[in-house]
Amino acid sequence: MSKFTLDEFQGILDELSSGMNPKVLLAPIEMFVKFTSMIMRAAASMNVLRWRPGESFFVLKDGMELKIVWSNKYAPLDCFVLVDPSATLWCVKPDPVTGNRLRTFFVQNQKESTKIDFLVKTIIGTQVMNSDKIRMFRFE
Numbered sequence: 001m002s003k004f005t006l007d008e009f010q011g012i013l014d015e016l017s018s019g020m021n022p023k024v025l026l027a028p029i030e031m032f033v034k035f036t037s038m039i040m041r042a043a044a045s046m047n048v049l050r051w052r053p054g055e056s057f058f059v060l061k062d063g064m065e066l067k068i069v070w071s072n073k074y075a076p077l078d079c080f081v082l083v084d085p086s087a088t089l090w091c092v093k094p095d096p097v098t099g100n101r102l103r104t105f106f107v108q109n110q111k112e113s114t115k116i117d118f119l120v121k122t123i124i125g126t127q128v129m130n131s132d133k134i135r136m137f138r139f140e
Helices: 006-016 029-042
Strands: 025-028 049-054 054-061 065-068 080-083 088-093 104-109 118-121 123-128 134-137
Touching: 006 029, 006 134, 025 029
Parallel strands: 025 065
Antiparallel strands: 025 080, 049 054, 054 065, 080 134, 088 123, 104 118
C-alpha cells in the first residue's frame, strides 16, 4: 500500500462503486497503520474522512460515505471489501432450544459477586442475494 496515494485509492473506490450503492468498506486490520498514514500524508485528508463517536467514514469524490469496519484477529480479512447493503439479506435465527428469537438469562457478575447481569442473546445470519454488489480489492 505504500505505493498507493489517496487519489489512487479514491479512484479505485469510485471505479468499483460504479453501478452500485455501497455503504460499507470492510478493511483488513493489518492495513490500518498504512491506511491511516496514507490519509494523514494526503493534503486533502480532511475531506475524505468523517468521524462520529465510535465510527469512521471514508468519503468518495461524489460525497457518498462508506462506513469503515476494520477486521480483527477473530474475524480476519486479507482484502478490502466494498459492500452495497442490497447485496445481502440479514435474518434472525430462532434459538434451537426455545424457538424464540431472543434468549434472556441472568448470570452472576464475574467481577462483583454481589451483582447479577442480565444477558440477551440472539443468532443472526446473512445470505448473499446479489454478489455483483460486493467488490473485493487488495493493496500489497
